[in-house]
Amino acid sequence: MGIFEAILLTVITAATPLVLAAIGELVTERSGVLNLGVEGMMVMGAACAFIATQQTGSPYVGILAGIASGALFSLLFGFLTLTLVTNQVATGLALTILGLGVSGMIGEAYVGQSGIKLPQIVFPVLSDIPFLGAILFRQDLIFYLSIALVAGVHWFLFRSRAGLKLRAVGDSHSSAHALGVNVIRTRYLAVMFGGACAGLAGAQLSLVYTPQWAENMSAGRGWIALALVVFASWRPWRIVAGGYLFGAVSISQLYAQAFGIGIPSQFLSALPYLATIVVLILISHNRRTTLINTPAALGKSFVPDR
């Protein structure tokens, strides 16, 4: 295996959790809800996936636990912001802080334990394709899921009637309500999908990326995922492009150090955010495409006036 292949594989491993968390947050934001708690849901998913795997010995149970914990944690966010109509920004920040705290507490006994790595699933013929086979078809389940989820979300949002309703809710909740769309239920489902994806992203961290548990192991990836959604201007396939770009940047930090290239690592870790700012400036120049892609009701609470 050449050095180039090895680098690509580490980029994929670094990019997958970003893509997963971002595609979930994209669906949440397309419904008009801004959940800043991605980091918290992700780290909860990482902790629960690791604990479940250690208890049962099966990383697949771990994946399910990660998904379930993320979804459950986002349900708390949904209840606060959608039912009790609290401020979405403040609640999301609180969710992140709570997630970091709770995961540290429940995972304390597991710190330092060596975990079980999620096995690779090798596709018989395809994996023998030179170069690409080893990169794309000798991966773990979570990688395959991440690509399938992006394709599925794209199809759902732009081809299905339910996806149309979800976009409508995100564009103007009062109009959607007037048309008989159940705004609150749609948003609950979108928030929980976002939570489940963030939980799965967390599971990838503690089962694939580094198969062990450490406090705060999400290490800011939730925030990068949030930036990624804006970077992708709420279009699913751009999440993949942006996710791999950001993944490559974070990996380049390691290689830059290893090869003694004199770029400060702080600069490299700031790059995703700088890139997001540049994209924000670019898309705000073309207001028409922004208005057609940006959910107009993003971050606004909905209270039906019945």
Next chain:
Amino acid sequence: MPVEGEPANSSLLTVGQLTKLFGTFAACDGINLDIRPGEIHALLGENGAGKSTLVKMLFGVLAPSSGEIVWQGQPVRIASPSAARKLGIGMVFQHFSLFEALTVAENIALSMDPGVSLSKIAKEASDLSHAYGLPLDPHAHVADLSVGERQRIEIVRALLQNPKLIILDEPTSVLTPQEADRLFETLNKLKAEGRSVLYISHRLEEVQRICDRATVLRHGKVTGACDPRKETPSSLARMMVGSDVAHVSAEGTSAKGAVKLEANHLSASARTPFAVSLKNICLKVHAGEVLAIAGVAGNGQGELFDALSGEYPVASDDVIRISDKPVGTRGINARRLMGAGFVPEERHGHAAVSALSLSDNLILARSQSDRRAFLGGGFLGLIRQDAVKMAAKRISAAMDVRKSGENPPAGSLSGGNLQKFIVGRELDRQPTVLVVNQPTWGVDAGAASRIRQALVDLAKSGSAVLVISQDLDEIFEVATEIAVISEGKLSDIYPASELSREKIGLLMGGMYGKTETAETTHAH
């Protein structure tokens, strides 16, 4: 409640003692109404009379507090808009419930049976819109469509459900007279097919023209049920307003003085994709003149106001002149200091901060222009609360502003009363130039006539007044000169006496009829 001499089951829809309470306030109070098959039924009333609340209950958007709704002889509870649609009730909202980011077909699909494919919906919508004379491109993004086209989407969307009753909420308020004529033809087609129409309006001539029966609301109660064709406009107005509306007198506003406000080849590019760019606008307003700019919403009125007021200054000084001084690049306060006053269209959030008191709103607008009167403490700029409150009181008295307390928050006033205060805030300074955008939009008839009279009086006292309005009745009441704005271009300026409604309608559609050179256009 059945109508006398008619068995109840001949009604399509009967409403009995329907009441809607918001807290202790009864928006609808014991409303009775019946609609027969194949009639166009008018629901008349001032803004705030409860018309919108009533139809929202009929369409399942709001739940009634008490009372009953009987549909084709069966008492029903309409829990949601989809339930209303299932019964056969379609609705075209005043403020469209459209999604700008979606296409026409996607917008329509949202209210349709999920089993139907998007391409089939697109085809049906296109066919139906052509059949009823309301052509539509199903694949266009709503964001790119005009207000009239957006309304067509709503109508086509309602018609695709094959409804027995179609509710239209103030449908002509956003249309040119020609577009309105087209809509009336469509409504007559619907009536001929045996469908009923509930037509909500406060425009009496329309109601008399197309409606078979009318129910009049005031303060949430039914104040009359009649055949509008047998009534006179003034008898209908009395039922709506409860008293005779003062007539605005524009007598004696013919004297012309020097040019006080001038725009020379004013052009401005659109700031947002949904804004209109201004194209080479030339106008002059003389002292003693009321120039009214007519036009359908969204043709550059807001942009013109922004440029004239200095909210968004233009690139060159010479393009806009106030009292013959170039001010194009100056901001709003600099222009105010030169004796100009401005009243924007949006009352809440633009002309006034809803949560702040009237006196605070007064100081916000006039802190620079009346610095000496309202601010003290030298450079500290401390607010002289007593002086400001006195001025707020003076304005309230002058404009007959009815309010709940001494100095209540702006948001607690009704639209008409707040508008009177906002216009009065500028009039109080005796501005030499006043620019007003939609001065009586959504204001009740009493307050509207008060505001219009004040504008006419200001011009009489020697100021130049520019009124941007969509309301042709208002324009003919106050204007000495009229121009029409269409797609960011201003027509020639005509003396008000030379223009008819039809002519204005043609100008609104961008049809200028004759071409004149700039010299003859702007010579008075």
